[in-house]
Amino acid sequence: MSGVRVLVGTRKGAFILSSDASRKSWKVEGPHFAGWEIYHVKGSPANPDRLYASQSSGWFGQVLQRSDDGGKTWQAAGNDFQYAGPTSTHQWYDGSPHPWEFKRVWHIEPSLTDPDKIYAGVEDAALFESDDAGQTWKELPGLRTHETAHEWAPGAGGLCLHTIVLDPKNRDRMYIAISAAGVFRSDDAGKTWRPANKGLRSNTMPDEDKEVGHCVHRIAMHPSRPNTLFMQKHWDVMRTDDAGDSWREISGNLPTDFGFVIDVNSNDPETVYVVPITSDSHHFVPDGKLRVFRSKTGGDDWEALGKGLPQKDCYVNVLRDAMTVDELDPCGVYFGTSGGQVYASADDGDSWNAIVRDLPAVLSVEVQTLR
Amino acid sequence: MLPRNLQILAGVGRTIELEVDQPVTQRTILDALEGKHPALMGTIRDRITKKRRPMIRFFACEEDHSDDAPDDAVPEPVASGKEPFLILGAIAGG
Numbered sequence: 207m208s209g210v211r212v213l214v215g216t217r218k219g220a221f222i223l224s225s226d227a228s229r230k231s232w233k234v235e236g237p238h239f240a241g242w243e244i245y246h247v248k249g250s251p252a253n254p255d256r257l258y259a260s261q262s263s264g265w266f267g268q269v270l271q272r273s274d275d276g277g278k279t280w281q282a283a284g285n286d287f288q289y290a291g292p293t294s295t296h297q298w299y300d301g302s303p304h305p306w307e308f309k310r311v312w313h314i315e316p317s318l319t320d321p322d323k324i325y326a327g328v329e330d331a332a333l334f335e336s337d338d339a340g341q342t343w344k345e346l347p348g349l350r351t352h353e354t355a356h357e358w359a360p361g362a363g364g365l366c367l368h369t370i371v372l373d374p375k376n377r378d379r380m381y382i383a384i385s386a387a388g389v390f391r392s393d394d395a396g397k398t399w400r401p402a403n404k405g406l407r408s409n410t411m412p413d414e415d416k417e418v419g420h421c422v423h424r425i426a427m428h429p430s431r432p433n434t435l436f437m438q439k440h441w442d443v444m445r446t447d448d449a450g451d452s453w454r455e456i457s458g459n460l461p462t463d464f465g466f467v468i469d470v471n472s473n474d475p476e477t478v479y480v481v482p483i484t485s486d487s488h489h490f491v492p493d494g495k496l497r498v499f500r501s502k503t504g505g506d507d508w509e510a511l512g513k514g515l516p517q518k519d520c521y522v523n524v525l526r527d528a529m530t531v532d533e534l535d536p537c538g539v540y541f542g543t544s545g546g547q548v549y550a551s552a553d554d555g556d557s558w559n560a561i562v563r564d565l566p567a568v569l570s571v572e573v574q575t576l577r
Numbered sequence: 578m579l580p581r582n583l584q585i586l587a588g589v590g591r592t593i594e595l596e597v598d599q600p601v602t603q604r605t606i607l608d609a610l611e612g613k614h615p616a617l618m619g620t621i622r623d624r625i626t627k628k629r630r631p632m633i634r635f636f637a638c639e640e641d642h643s644d645d646a647p648d649d650a651v652p653e654p655v656a657s658g659k660e661p662f663l664i665l666g667a668i669a670g671g
Contacts, residue, residue, distance in 0.1 A: 241582050265632040265666040266582060266620040282586060282616035286624055 210532050211276065211574040212540055213257065214548055215244035218566035220259055221548075222277045229538050229552035232561045238280065239271065246527055248314045249276075249574045253321035258283075258340060260311040260326070268310050270326075270340050283340030287311070287328060290345040296330065297359035306330045306350065313527060315370035319377075325396075327367030331358060331384045333396060346396040349382065354401065354418040361385035361421050361440075368526055369425050373432045381435065381450060386410075386421035389437070391450050402450030406439060423466045424526045428475035436478050436505070438468040438526075443480055445505050456505025461492050467529035471537045471554060476504040479531075479539060479555060481524040489544075490521035498539070500555050514558035515549065522547070527570035534575060542568025580666045583621070587614040592661060601656035603635060604647040621664060636663040 212223040219237025238244075242261045250256040259271040259280070272283040287308050295303035309329040317323035322339040332350040334343045349355075349367075358365060366385055373379035378395045381402065388403040407414045408421065421440035428434065437444040437453065441464050444453040457463035462482045471477035478501045484492045491497065496515040499508040522543035532538035539551045546565040549558045578592050587593075595609040604627065611618045622629050627647065629635070634643045638652045638660050654660035 240585075263582065264669075265580075265630070266586075267630060269586060269616070269620065285619050288625070 208534065208575065208577045210534070210538060211249070211254075211576060212530075212548065212550070212561070213247035213249065213277070213570075213572045213574070214542055214565065214568060215247050215259070215527075215570035216542075216546070216566035216568050217243055220244040220247050221562070221565060223548065223561050227534055229534075229550055232550075234562055235277070238277070242266075242269070244569065245310060245312050246314050246570045246572075248316060248572045250316040250321040250324075251318050252316070254574050254576055256316070256321040256339070258314045258316060258324055260314055262310040268308075270311065272340050284336070284342050287326070287334055287343055288345070289332060289350065290347040291351075293350075295356060296365055297357060299360065301359075303356070306332075308332075309364060312366045312368045313370055315372060318372055318374055325370050325380075327370050327382060329364045329366040330360075331365045331367040331387065333367060333370070333382060335396065348392075348396065348398045349390060352390070352399055354387070357418055358384060358387035359419065369422075371425055371427050371435070373427075374429045375432050379432070379449070381425060381427075383422040383425050385423065386440075387418050388420040388422050389425060389450055402446075403453070404451060405446070405453030406444065407442070408440065410440070424468050426469045426478075428470040428472070431475045434475065436468050436470060438465050438480055440464065440486060443468065443505065456501070458501070458506035458508055460499055460508050465524075466526040467524050467541060469529050469531050469539070471539075472531050472533045473535050473537050474502070477502050477554070478505060479529065480508075481529065481541065483523060489523045491523075494519050494521060496520045496522060496543070498541070498551075498555055498558075511551075511555045511558070513556065514551075525569055528568050530571050530573045532573045532575045538573065540571050540573055542571040544568065578661045578663045578665075580664065582666070583617060583664070586620065587616050589614065594658075597656075600650050602648050602650055603642070603645060606651065606662055632667040632669060634665050634667050636665065637661070
């Protein structure tokens with residue numbers, strides 16, 4: 207019987223929420239790694255029992271955990287993330303040069319085909335890979351040493367590589383996103399990279415359409431259309447249909463186009479979800495209403511979805527890795543909030559229910575569709 | 578003695594007994610600890626520089642030894658196993 211397993215990273219541990227395909231009744235397990243910040247938990251598409259978790263702490267640094275039994279038990283994998291070769295500087299908030307320093311793993315992206323292969327996006331921004339299930343790590347230094355890297359500057363959360371998107375039809379192609387540098391694409395499995403930000407405009411830079419420096423918050427792809435990507439930028443919701451060679455704005459009638467998350471319905475590559483946030487100075491939803499906005503036209507025309515979500519006195523945020531979709535039909539959509547709620551929709555977003563309401567602040571939400 | 582979070586990470590109790598090479602110093606204690614429990618590597622001191630992480634403290638015999646040189650001998654009661662060498666997370670966060 208099919209079902210889903212929702213993997214939740216929070217400020218104080220990881221939680222695993224599971225249900226059958228009806229997605230009505232949920233079992234909540236956790237906290238795993240209680241007291242630690244869990245930036246991301248993700249399962250291998252090639253082996254759903256293989257999970258990886260990024261566990262970190264201001265006291266004790268970075269730990270990478272691995273489970274081989276769907277999260278019942280965990281073992282510490284490797285945590286030796288050393289930049290390959292000499293490090294240089296990036297821009298600091300005041301524009302001065304600042305040395306590159308490893309701080310944490312923000313995002314884990316397991317290979318689509320090999321459960322032992324995994325990528326990690328880290329702060330300060332770099333991409334690492336492991337071919338032995340996370341025991342050892344090596345940097346793919348072509349990104350960090352890109353000729354523009356000295357111009358990259360941290361967003362409020364740090365200079366983080368927070369998004370990794372693998373092309374399911376071209377194993378040599380991948381995309382990453384960095385706050386605040388932008389999107390980069392590799393066509394040779396991560397050896398070399400080129401910026402993919404044409405069409406972005408950011409008024410936080412003196413040259414608004416510069417090649418790099420954009421604070422991209424999240425990019426998402428439907429596996430059937432790998433040349434189409436959707437982006438939630440610091441401000442602006444964007445779309446490309448040529449693999450990042452050019453982007454166009456699709457914010458349309460959104461109440462605000464600031465936000466963090468964006469995702470695509472698994473059954474319809476033109477149905478897209480965002481959660482608008484008031485502004486970069488007000489990191490909470492507009493008007494005290496928690497609403498997901500859905501476009502069934504690939505952008506521009508958006509409808510508010512609030513059935514089952516709080517529609518007054520709500521002031522939560524939804525962070526960049528905290529929305530995901532399952533592969534069932536109708537599509538399940540999930541997101542977690544800074545208030546510790548994890549909401550699920552089993553009907554493409556038409557209605558919502560809280561799976562849990564009182565977790566620590568949610569940093570990430572992923573889902574595995576189990577068949 | 579280890580902080581609770583590291584006890585769980587290493588799968589050990591509050592107190593760990595270690596055979597430590599002479600002379601007994603912070604460095605040789607931590608070398609022995611990490612050798613026996615590799616999951617702790619990088620969580621107490623930097624992997625490369627071996628510098629204590631900023632929010633880790635070392636106490637022994639009712640004294641703060643956090644800023645001692647890593648190759649200084651620890652107090653004799655610690656070296657002889659009569660007193661524990663305490664590794665703890667700094668008070669922070671309110």
